[in-house]
Amino acid sequence: xxxxxxxxxxxxxxxxxxxxxxxxxxxxxxxxxxxxxxxxxxxxxxxxxxxxxxxxxxxxxxxxxxxxxxxxxxxxxxxxxxxxxxxxxxxxxxxxxxxxxxxxxxxxxxxxxxxxxxxxxxxxxxxxxxxxxxxxxxxxxxxxxxxxxxxxxxxxxxxxxxxxxxxxxxxxxxxxxxxxxxxxxxxxxxxxxxxxxxxxxxxxxxxxxxxxxxxxxxxxxxxxxxxxxxxxxxxxxxxxxxxxxxxxxxxxxxxxxxxxxx
Amino acid sequence: xxxxxxxxxxxxxxxxxxxxxxxxxxxxxxxxxxxxxxxxxxxxxxxxxxxxxxxxxxxxxxxxxxxxxxxxxxxxxxxxxxxxxxxxxxxxxxxxxxxxxxxxxxxxxxxxxxxxxxxxxxxxxxxxxxxxxxxxxxxxxxxxxxxxxxxxxxxxxxxxxxxxxxxxxxxxxxxxxxxxxxxxxxxxxxxxxxxxxxxxxxxxxxxxxxxxxxxxxxxxxxxxxxxxxxxxxxxxxxxxxxxxxxxxxxxxxxxxxxxxxxxxxxxxxxxxxxxxxxxxxxxxxxxxxxxxxxxxxxxxxxxxxxxxxxxxxxxxxxxxxxxxxxxxxxxxxxxxxxxxxxxxxxxxxxxxxxxxxxxxxxxxxxxxxxxxxxxxxxxxxxxx
Amino acid sequence: xxxxxxxxxxxxxxxxxxxxxxxxxxxxxxxxxxxxxxxxxxxxxxxxxxxxxxxxxxxxxxxxxxxxxxxxxxxxxxxxxxxxxxxxxxxxxxxxxxxxxxxxxxxxxxxxxxxxxxxxxxxxxxxxxxxxx
Numbered sequence: 001x002x003x004x005x006x007x008x009x010x011x012x013x014x015x016x017x018x019x020x021x022x023x024x025x026x027x028x029x030x031x032x033x034x035x036x037x038x039x040x041x042x043x044x045x046x047x048x049x050x051x052x053x054x055x056x057x058x059x060x061x062x063x064x065x066x067x068x069x070x071x072x073x074x075x076x077x078x079x080x081x082x083x084x085x086x087x088x089x090x091x092x093x094x095x096x097x098x099x100x101x102x103x104x105x106x107x108x109x110x111x112x113x114x115x116x117x118x119x120x121x122x123x124x125x126x127x128x129x130x131x132x133x134x135x136x137x138x139x140x141x142x143x144x145x146x147x148x149x150x151x152x153x154x155x156x157x158x159x160x161x162x163x164x165x166x167x168x169x170x171x172x173x174x175x176x177x178x179x180x181x182x183x184x185x186x187x188x189x190x191x192x193x194x195x196x197x198x199x200x201x202x203x204x205x206x207x208x209x210x211x212x213x214x215x216x217x218x219x220x221x222x223x224x225x226x227x228x229x230x231x232x233x234x235x236x237x238x239x240x241x242x243x244x245x246x247x248x249x250x251x252x253x254x255x256x257x258x259x260x261x262x
Numbered sequence: 263x264x265x266x267x268x269x270x271x272x273x274x275x276x277x278x279x280x281x282x283x284x285x286x287x288x289x290x291x292x293x294x295x296x297x298x299x300x301x302x303x304x305x306x307x308x309x310x311x312x313x314x315x316x317x318x319x320x321x322x323x324x325x326x327x328x329x330x331x332x333x334x335x336x337x338x339x340x341x342x343x344x345x346x347x348x349x350x351x352x353x354x355x356x357x358x359x360x361x362x363x364x365x366x367x368x369x370x371x372x373x374x375x376x377x378x379x380x381x382x383x384x385x386x387x388x389x390x391x392x393x394x395x396x397x398x399x400x401x402x403x404x405x406x407x408x409x410x411x412x413x414x415x416x417x418x419x420x421x422x423x424x425x426x427x428x429x430x431x432x433x434x435x436x437x438x439x440x441x442x443x444x445x446x447x448x449x450x451x452x453x454x455x456x457x458x459x460x461x462x463x464x465x466x467x468x469x470x471x472x473x474x475x476x477x478x479x480x481x482x483x484x485x486x487x488x489x490x491x492x493x494x495x496x497x498x499x500x501x502x503x504x505x506x507x508x509x510x511x512x513x514x515x516x517x518x519x520x521x522x523x524x525x526x527x528x529x530x531x532x533x534x535x536x537x538x539x540x541x542x543x544x545x546x547x548x549x550x551x552x553x554x555x556x557x558x559x560x561x562x563x564x565x566x567x568x569x570x571x572x573x574x575x576x577x578x579x580x581x582x583x584x585x586x587x588x589x590x591x592x593x594x595x596x597x598x599x600x601x602x603x604x605x606x607x608x609x610x611x612x613x614x615x616x617x618x619x620x621x622x623x624x625x626x627x628x629x630x631x632x633x634x635x636x637x638x639x640x641x642x643x644x645x646x
Numbered sequence: 647x648x649x650x651x652x653x654x655x656x657x658x659x660x661x662x663x664x665x666x667x668x669x670x671x672x673x674x675x676x677x678x679x680x681x682x683x684x685x686x687x688x689x690x691x692x693x694x695x696x697x698x699x700x701x702x703x704x705x706x707x708x709x710x711x712x713x714x715x716x717x718x719x720x721x722x723x724x725x726x727x728x729x730x731x732x733x734x735x736x737x738x739x740x741x742x743x744x745x746x747x748x749x750x751x752x753x754x755x756x757x758x759x760x761x762x763x764x765x766x767x768x769x770x771x772x773x774x775x776x777x778x779x
Contacts, residue, residue: 034692036711036730037719083608084306093604100605101526122604131449137388138377144716152713153763157377158300158370161388163310167450169603173310173370175301185765190733193762194299195370208718249603252449 041210046230047147048202049257050216051239052121056223060092061116068092070218074203076191078181087172089200090215092119099248115262121224123215124149124170124200125248125256132162132171141197147229147257148202158195167252171199202226229257263407263414266640267633274636281629288622291615292367300370303616308608309599311368313592313620318364320470320591321627322395322441323463325357327471328402329434330501336427342497346490348638349475351406354434356631357471358399363623365392387443394437401430406634414641438463445598453531453598456519462512463590469505470586472498473579478635480576488639499575503563506582510556513589530605535597542600544609545593552593555585679749684742691722691735702758705732732760737767 038044057064071077071090080086095111096103098120111117126149133143140156143149163171177194185191189205192198203213211217216224227236236259239245245259270278295302305312331350334340366372383389405426412419442463445454456462476498479490520528533539535549562568562578569575601607612620690697692704708730711717720728729735740746743766751758 034723035721036707036715036717037721037727038716039718039729042716042718083308085301086307088307097604097606100603135386135388135448137383137386137392138374138381139383140377142714146716150713154709154713155374155377155381156371157374159365159368159388160310160370161386161444163307164445164451164598165448167448167603169308172307173300175305176299187765187768188734190763191765193371193759194301197370204716208716249450254449 039209043207043210045146045207045228047228047257048126048207049147049227049229049236049259050123050202050213051225051236051245051259051261053223053225053239053243053261054115054118054120055261056221057118057121057219058116059221060118065092066218066220067121067215067224070214071200073184073186074206074214075189075201076178076182076186078178079183080181085175087174087178087198089172089198090121090123093122095120098122099246101249102246110262120260122168122170122248123258124202125168125254125258126200126202128255128257129253131165131167131252131254135161135165137161144204148204149199150201150204151198153190153192153196153198156196158197160197162197167249167254168256171197173197263411263637263641264633267636269640270636274632278629278632281625281632284625285622285629288619288625291618291622294615295367295619296372300368302613304610304612305616306608306610308602308606309596309610311595311599312610313612313616314364314368316591316595317620317623318361318368319441319463319595320587321357321361321364322438323467323586323590324471324474325354325361325398325402326434326438326464326467327475328354329431330468330472330498330505331475332427332434333431334497336424337431340497342491342494345642346475346479346494348406348410348642349478349490349635350471351402352634352638353471353475353478353631354402355399355406355634356627358395358402358437359630360623360627361395362399363626364620367619367623387440387447391437391440391444394433394440398430398433398437401426401433405430406638410638410641413645416645435464438467445594450603451598452525452527452529455528456516458512458515462509462516465505465509465512466586466590467505469502469509469582470590472502472505473582473586476502476579477576477583480572482639483572486639487643495575496570499563499569499579502579502582503560503569506556506559506563509586510560530601531597534600534607535593539601540607542607542609544611545597545600548588549593552585552588555581555588559585676753679753681749682742682745683740684746685739687739690739691720691726691728705736705760708732733764741767743767 068090072079075089077087077089095108126147128147130141130143130149132141133149136142137159138155138157140152141149141162142152158173160173163173174192174194174196179191182191203211203215206213213224213226216226225235225239227234229236229240231237239261240259243261245261247256247259250256303312303314328350331343331347335343335347366375369375378389378392405423408423409419439460442460445451446456446459448454476495479495479498482488483490517532520532530539534542535545537543538546559578559581562574562581567574568578596610600609692700697704708720711720712730718730720730722728737743743761
């Protein structure tokens with residue numbers, strides 16, 4: 001008797017599951033059913049990277065922030081005007097903050113004279129070996145096959161372990177609802193909700209429709225060069241071949257993918 | 263058995279009422295944080311963990327310290343601890359509950375907390391911390407309750423409980439080791455990037471937890487019918503003494519490595535902690551308070567005369583507890599963020615809301631502890 | 647049984663309390679809301695019946711495909727292609743969120759948090775303000 005009840009329950013449970021899932025299974029897996037595809041216009045890189053040519057970033061001395069502003073408006077980044085709540089995907093800072101431990105009086109002199117004391121651009125390094133991805137307990141941040149370290153805002157629980165793990169200070173928490181602090185909403189991109197972490201996404205939403213990242217597009221001096229490291233003919237590879245470049249904190253083994261020409 | 267917590271004298275209910283008010287107040291502050299977001303705290307882009315995670319870290323240690331009673335009693339048949347082992351286990355239950363509460367109040371999206379179970383991620387230390395903390399909570403409730411129930415019925419504890427007791431011993435070590443690994447594995451934080459972090463955590467845990475237990479036992483001896491026994495208290499005091507010596511020794515090891523190697527990324531944090539950095543001295547008073555308390559504690563505890571007298575022993579244990587509370591509950595977490603990976607300095611000042619929530623969670627812990635102790639002590643005094 | 651009277655009264659009160667929501671809803675039957683599609687378009691990405699029952703499942707799939715797999719094109723059962731975007735595809739037709747999404751969600755007492763991040767269609771902002779207010 002016990003046996004029949006158990007098998008009845010089994011069958012009942014299974015058929016409940018079956019009925020519940022049936023329309024979805026039909027819709028997704030059925031013959032001639034729907035499919036998910038990439039946009040044919042999408043850029044398909046194997047290992048995205050960026051070269052920042054600081055020698056070309058000369059307009060910054062006149063206060064040019066085109067790249068930063070383009071990023072802010074493309075991604076609905078709020079401006080809180082205080083360092084506590086601040087959200088930054090790409091921003092300008094001085095050499096000793098961008099490359100701590102590498103400063104010396106002479107290189108500071110070089111930056112003052114030969115680079116006109118220009119600020120350095122810093123952003124997420126989209127590491128090959130990202131510590132933030134390693135520590136995330138829910139895989140809300142993950143490394144895509146094309147090398148982009150992406151965020152899933154839907155999944156993030158706001159534990160901020162990734163912020164502790166990132167050696168580049170590239171990560172931000174939404175300490176409160178960001179919406180009241182967004183100057184002009186870009187209807188193409190969502191905003192974020194309070195309590196989730198966000199950071200530079202290499203404009204994966206633009207790459208997906210065959211456009212270059214917003215900061216790269218915005219720079220009139222072409223100081224930001226974006227491309228595929230796996231493509232030997234790409235512009236980034238050409239620059240890395242012909243110019244000496246440095247990375248931020250390469251000794252940490254994160255294999256950062258933003259390269260700087262000084 | 264829980265009904266035993268419903269009978270008590272006036273001061274017992276006044277104490278429970280007082281704790282309930284604090285818990286309610288803390289919950290009120292938490293509702294404010296839920297409504298606005300973590301922006302109501304003093305945490306910032308640069309200092310993204312604060313008091314909550316600090317208290318969590320300290321309390322994991324208090325929880326782990328139950329093993330200092332369980333191990334001698336069950337593994338070495340050290341009968342003297344028979345009366346108070348249950349106090350250690352129930353203290354662990356209260357402490358782990360506080361730990362889990364501090365994690366929840368620290369989440370930006372507590373509504374998604376179960377994502378940790380929906381998307382289990384073995385490469386994340388936080389995932390393992392969740393596993394070991396919940397496991398430890400279960401073990402201590404289960405073991406403590408089963409053994410106590412047997413005692414209430416005046417029968418020996420069931421044999422099948424033994425494996426759980428033995429399991430709880432390495433498990434206690436695991437909770438604090440995993441918690442140390444949260445910090446010790448991060449490449450960009452020189453202050454935490456130290457192989458001695460887990461031993462240091464265990465050392466300070468085995469000092470702070472038993473110190474609190476001694477204070478509780480001294481209190482119970484004075485104000486209730488329950489006497490843990492002077493020999494048990496003395497054995498605990500020796501454990502506290504050695505653990506405190508180890509804890510201070512481990513910190514000195516850190517200081518040697520950092521200041522002799524002179525690697526800036528590691529050194530700046532310690533400079534900020536002890537003497538201030540670029541005029542920023544936020545942690546300095548705390549660290550010196552902790553250092554002075556540690557010195558007092560060592561003097562009082564190492565000297566057998568002062569260790570053997572209840573009055574001075576209480577002072578020594580209070581000094582241990584508060585010294586380590588400052589060290590792990592405040593300075594350890596916050597200094598890791600100062601200076602930031604970009605070598606900028608943002609200081610951290612907790613807000614009233616934040617402190618209110620912290621007080622609320624502590625009150626919740628004391629409430630759980632008081633109720634469980636009431637049950638345990640009633641059983642003990644009735645069966646005695 | 648000891649205290650039988652008290653226990654029975656207790657059980658009755660308990661049952662009354664626990665079933666209260668059902669009595670409450672029975673007392674005030676309400677008609678399903680009238681939804682305004684906000685569009686002249688006759689065909690959604692899938693059939694009406696499918697969308698009514700499964701739009702939430704479909705949106706979750708879209709979300710995961712876009713965010714986690716980087717696939718942004720949805721080819722429906724009829725072979726027609728759509729950009730998988732709540733904010734840029736769904737609301738292009740369903741332009742009246744308050745009279746479509748919200749009416750039904752309110753009636754069913756569900757509170758999806760899509761709009762905490764995804765920007766509701768413009769016309770709505772003037773009429774009803776943001777959902778997160």
